Amino acid sequence: MKDPYEVLGVKKNASAQDIKSAYRKLAKEFHPDLNPNDPIVEQRFKEIGQAYGLLSDPEKRAAFDRGEINADGSQRGFAGGGGGFRGGFGDGGFGGFGDGGAAEDIFADLFGGAQRRARTRTVRMKGKDVNYSVRVSFLDAAKGAKRRVTLYDGKTIDITVPPGTEDGQTLRLKGQGMPGMGGGEHGDAFIEVQVDSHRFLERDGNDIFVDVPVTLSEAVLGAKITVPTIHGQVAVTVPTGANTGTTLRLRGKGIAPRGGTAGDQFVRLKVMLPEKPDKELIDFVKEWSKDFDYDVRNRAGLDKL
Numbered sequence: 001m002k003d004p005y006e007v008l009g010v011k012k013n014a015s016a017q018d019i020k021s022a023y024r025k026l027a028k029e030f031h032p033d034l035n036p037n038d039p040i041v042e043q044r045f046k047e048i049g050q051a052y053g054l055l056s057d058p059e060k061r062a063a064f065d066r067g068e069i070n071a072d073g074s075q076r077g078f079a080g081g082g083g084g085f086r087g088g089f090g091d092g093g094f095g096g097f098g099d100g101g102a103a104e105d106i107f108a109d110l111f112g113g114a115q116r117r118a119r120t121r122t123v124r125m126k127g128k129d130v131n132y133s134v135r136v137s138f139l140d141a142a143k144g145a146k147r148r149v150t151l152y153d154g155k156t157i158d159i160t161v162p163p164g165t166e167d168g169q170t171l172r173l174k175g176q177g178m179p180g181m182g183g184g185e186h187g188d189a190f191i192e193v194q195v196d197s198h199r200f201l202e203r204d205g206n207d208i209f210v211d212v213p214v215t216l217s218e219a220v221l222g223a224k225i226t227v228p229t230i231h232g233q234v235a236v237t238v239p240t241g242a243n244t245g246t247t248l249r250l251r252g253k254g255i256a257p258r259g260g261t262a263g264d265q266f267v268r269l270k271v272m273l274p275e276k277p278d279k280e281l282i283d284f285v286k287e288w289s290k291d292f293d294y295d296v297r298n299r300a301g302l303d304k305l
Contacts, residue, residue: 004051004064004071012065016056023052031123127178127187134159134191138198141165142208142230142255149191151176159191164206164257167195200228206255206263213272214238227267229253236267244271 005012008022030045032038054060054073063069068076134147144163150156159171170190177187202209212227222240226233229250236248246269254263274281 002047002051002071004054007047007051008055010055016058019052019055023048023056027052124182124184125180126184127180129177129187130189132189132191133194134161135194135196136161136165137196138201138203139230141167141193141195142203144258149189151189152178161193162258164255164260165193165195166203167193169193201230203255206257206260208254208263208265209268210265211268211270213270214242216271216273219243219269219271229265230255238269242269242271244269 005014008019008026010018010022014022026048027045030041030048032042032045050072054064054071060069060073064071070076130152132149132151134149136145136147140161142164144165145161146158147161148156148158157173157176159173161171170192173189173191175186176189179186200210208230210228212225214223214225217223218225218238219242220240222242223238224235225238226235227250228234231253234250234253236250238248239246248267248269250265250267252262253265256262
């Protein structure tokens with residue numbers, strides 16, 4: 001049995017009030033109802049109760065200080081005494097506190113007053129929240145999808161990733177966290193959604209941007225082409241004389257969040273020359289540029305830097 005003064009963390013000349021205050025603080029910290037299924041905490045709580053039971057009794061404390069009894073209340077020189085202090089728990093109660101009134105008063109005070117003494121071992125606490133993560137594709141986040149998540153207890157649950165979900169957005173599943181204590185409600189589960197990037201599509205708010213290459217003839221003469229959207233392929237018209245950077249707007253083809261307004265998709269054209277221009281094209285451009293050459297850099301204002 002440990003020294004009761006060390007157990008309560010008080011000096012040997014501590015007053016009765018100091019001993020009581022130390023006990024109140026430790027008893028609340030190590031109460032089994034606040035630390036369920038923890039044998040180490042339960043043993044510590046027993047030691048605290050035994051120490052207080054001895055030091056709160058002036059006669060037992062004096063006998064201990066004189067070396068007449070052990071820390072467990074037994075007569076010095078004996079492993080246990082028949083009429084000495086008996087620490088620890090009885091059947092559903094606390095031992096080592098005399099008639100039990102002092103312990104009941106302290107626990108009633110700790111947990112809300114004398115009128116709640118019968119509930120000192122039933123503290124209602126909400127269970128802890130738990131956190132998970134789930135990874136989805138760009139399109140699934142944009143259009144919405146179902147995912148199956150395995151919870152901490154092995155249970156699986158299907159969740160809905162709503163349309164328009166952004167990377168890092170957290171979904172809350174009420175009541176799917178750890179169980180509460182003393183009849184308290186379950187905690188919640190929070191699921192962070194991690195969204196993969198797309199090879200072509202980029203998101204800005206609810207708008208979608210995509211760069212689409214066009215040939216020289218399509219840019220010069222205009223053309224009908226198809227472009228990808230989150231809803232599938234859509235036909236668009238490339239205007240005559242289109243340049244790299246020409247942007248086409250597709251209204252309502254962006255992300256449509258649940259209960260919100262759909263964004264747009266913007267198609268940015270990129271004029272691409274053949275990988276290896278043939279001699280005929282090179283000769284044509286040489287002849288054409290003699291009479292129709294133009295200064296694109298001055299027009300862009302690069303001469304004023």
